[in-house]
Amino acid sequence: MDRLSLVFAALADPTRRAILARLADGDATVNQLAEPFPISLQAVSKHLKVLEQAGLITRGRDAQWRPCRLEAAPLRDISAWAEQYRRFWDERYDRLDDYLRTLQTGPTTEEK
Amino acid sequence: MDRLSLVFAALADPTRRAILARLADGDATVNQLAEPFPISLQAVSKHLKVLEQAGLITRGRDAQWRPCRLEAAPLRDISAWAEQYRRFWDERYDRLDDYLRTLQTGPTTEEK
DNA sequence: CGGTTGATTAACCGGATGGTTGAATAGAGA
DNA sequence: TCTCTATTCAACCATCCGGTTAATCAACCG
Incomplete structure (x- = not known):
């Protein structure tokens, strides 16, 4: 799938947009990101994979934690597209x- | 589904974005919109329904034709969201x- | 080592999606 | 009326999506 479609598809889910909103306040681990949602940790992990594929987040490694970081470049792209x-x-x-x-x-x- | 999710989902398909690009040049009928694509007319009709549900197009009635018109308000919304x-x-x-x-x-x- | 914590993978399920073909509807025009 | 054109509706199919539970991997800690 093309880049733009991946990004739009990733944004077409309220949970994933909420995750991005949370990451705007700073990096977070999977558990921290999952905490506000009534869904399983595994489901959040899947959402993160979708966001990562779309280039909207990157993930580091800190011992057993996998901190997530917001990557805004695709958001710039879709903003430019809409413009x-x-x-x-x-x-x-x-x-x-x-x-x-x-x-x-x-x-x-x-x-x- | 919430409004923003509907719009992002509608935009997450290259065919639908191409239809919007075509409509930026002016209103068009279903047949005119379908012409460039290697898919059936019925498939295009489905795409138009998705775009209509998302508020990205409106459709009139001119005899047996159903002219489609671009509606940009949702694009303003997603631009504002990305901003x-x-x-x-x-x-x-x-x-x-x-x-x-x-x-x-x-x-x-x-x-x- | 064994146990605990953090996170991913695998298998599964129901519902949505994008495509098809075929039939039906709506209106123009002979 | 009969026909042609434009469009939609219906049924079907394969795949994808968002969720689940269970199992596994990775890294720390006692």
Whole structure:
């Protein structure tokens, strides 16, 4: 699966987003991360694997603990992706967009 | 499922993101949207249902055609959500964040 | 060594997902 | 009306997903 799909899929779960929110306050072990949730430690471990595959966290090793750390780069990527569509929700940006179009000689704006 | 999860799940598929990209160029019918893809029309119809449930498109009715229109509000929402984490990828923003913290009397920054 | 703690792996289950084919619906037009 | 086009609905299938329990691995500690 492509990178962006992995990240979006990882974020499409409230538990995983809560884990990221927790990690924003600092690194944490699996047990610490699992504590607030009514699910098993194994289930949390699976969530962490999904987040790791998506590049949203990295994991170290400190004796028998596996501290998790937030990695924000993919979040920057999805933010940038969404910004592509900003002109569809931001009126001011829309007008700026129109203005920028008038400055162009060619009629096409290439983007994906 | 909560709103944000629906949107992220909808975006976690390259075909659906390609459909959104196409709709950024203007409204389109199901057949027009399906044309570039090597999958059946019915499969595209299912994708559109997912996008509609997530609030990412709306559909009108023009005779036997069901034109699809991009709705950007959920994209604004996920952009705003990701921006929460900006200080973790933006060095400059990080320093601003530190500065803002020093202005606070309390030591906690409440956020989810 | 043996035991305890932290974490992952394995096997399983029910439900969702993404695709298919085939039938049904809705409207335009001869 | 009969037909053609656009689209959806229904049933089916393989795979994935989020959860469980049980077993295993890894590292510390007595």
